[in-house]
Amino acid sequence: RAIxxxxxxxSEVTCVEHFFxxxxxxxxxxxxxxxxxxxxxxxxxxxxxxxxxxxxxxxSFSEVNLSRALLLLHSRGITIRVLTDRDYSAINGTQIGVxxxxxxxxxxxxxxVHMHHKFAVVDEQLLITGSLNWTQTAVQRNKENILITxxxxxxxxxxKEFQRLWLNNNPT
Amino acid sequence: RAIxxxxxxxSEVTCVEHFFxxxxxxxxxxxxxxxxxxxxxxxxxxxxxxxxxxxxxxxSFSEVNLSRALLLLHSRGITIRVLTDRDYSAINGTQIGVxxxxxxxxxxxxxxVHMHHKFAVVDEQLLITGSLNWTQTAVQRNKENILITxxxxxxxxxxKEFQRLWLNNNPT
Ligand SMILES: [Zn+2]
Ligand SMILES: [Zn+2]
Numbered sequence: 001r002a003i004x005x006x007x008x009x010x011s012e013v014t015c016v017e018h019f020f021x022x023x024x025x026x027x028x029x030x031x032x033x034x035x036x037x038x039x040x041x042x043x044x045x046x047x048x049x050x051x052x053x054x055x056x057x058x059x060s061f062s063e064v065n066l067s068r069a070l071l072l073l074h075s076r077g078i079t080i081r082v083l084t085d086r087d088y089s090a091i092n093g094t095q096i097g098v099x100x101x102x103x104x105x106x107x108x109x110x111x112x113v114h115m116h117h118k119f120a121v122v123d124e125q126l127l128i129t130g131s132l133n134w135t136q137t138a139v140q141r142n143k144e145n146i147l148i149t150x151x152x153x154x155x156x157x158x159x160k161e162f163q164r165l166w167l168n169n170n171p172t
Numbered sequence: 173r174a175i176x177x178x179x180x181x182x183s184e185v186t187c188v189e190h191f192f193x194x195x196x197x198x199x200x201x202x203x204x205x206x207x208x209x210x211x212x213x214x215x216x217x218x219x220x221x222x223x224x225x226x227x228x229x230x231x232s233f234s235e236v237n238l239s240r241a242l243l244l245l246h247s248r249g250i251t252i253r254v255l256t257d258r259d260y261s262a263i264n265g266t267q268i269g270v271x272x273x274x275x276x277x278x279x280x281x282x283x284x285v286h287m288h289h290k291f292a293v294v295d296e297q298l299l300i301t302g303s304l305n306w307t308q309t310a311v312q313r314n315k316e317n318i319l320i321t322x323x324x325x326x327x328x329x330x331x332k333e334f335q336r337l338w339l340n341n342n343p344t
């Protein structure tokens with residue numbers, strides 16, 4: 001049965017360490033609530049479900065746990081491509097430098113207009129899209145939405161648009 | 173057959189007068205291209221398809237033709253509710269004052285966080301959502317997306333969230 005979900009934010013702030021260190025699930029001593037499903041933990045879950053590729057196209061990317069998720073997928077051999085906006089890749093707290101240093105392919109839209117998308121495509125078949133930038137403010141404070149779907153009529157246009165934008169922003 | 177579409181922006185700038193003055197379709201003398209379907213004309217088409225209600229929840233609203241569309245629907249007796257962000261309802265060029273003066277119900281999120289949604293629900297059964305704010309820059313310049321769907325699994329959560337946010341921002 002195809003995934004078709006909507007998540008609303010802000011998300012309650014809870015511990016997400018179990019996504020990154022499965023062995024320590026039952027032993028985390030941090031002060032955040034544990035074992036609670038939230039919009040943000042569901043978002044992490046779907047991103048971490050990638051088994052072959054992850055294409056990310058987001059205006060701004062500064063949220064640390066989303067960055068950790070990409071680093072974890074990268075370490076598993078998942079092909080990751082990140083397209084972001086030039087103006088926002090330069091701001092304080094951006095994770096773009098961290099991703100680049102780890103060897104993840106990142107391209108910045110260098111045009112004068114905003115690359116204002118906030119979507120990701122997992123394994124070319126699961127679309128994650130909405131109003132949410134990949135920032136802590138968006139996740140923890142703003143009123144935001146994310147729609148998650150496997151409907152090919154919705155996913156395929158985004159797969160194609162990512163490819164088009166990726167090629168248009170070839171740095172070479 | 174249920175609508176399930178994706179529109180990408182920027183949209184080519186073409187004449188949309190025929191949406192507002194059907195009689196003059198063939199006689200418009202403005203310098204813009206005529207008779208061309210674009211992402212923006214499709215967006216206007218879906219908004220103007222409302223036959224009973226339109227709920228709009230957008231961070232910023234300054235695009236004149238989207239405002240004209242709401243005024244036209246209002247004149248037809250469609251129930252319109254607009255929820256926007258306080259900070260952006262005050263900016264130059266906003267259409268919020270125009271809508272209010274025409275008698276359309278508008279509420280502003282008065283909290284310190286951003287109401288960052290960009291969605292609308294037509295007749296409680298067609299969802300229009302994405303990265304696109306209702307501004308001329310978003311429509312004509314930025315790289316943006318809009319997803320349009322009648323899938324109840326996706327539409328109903330937005331219907332409920334709109335109702336929740338609307339009641340939470342009751343000005344009385
Ligand atoms: Zn913990
Ligand atoms: Zn014209």
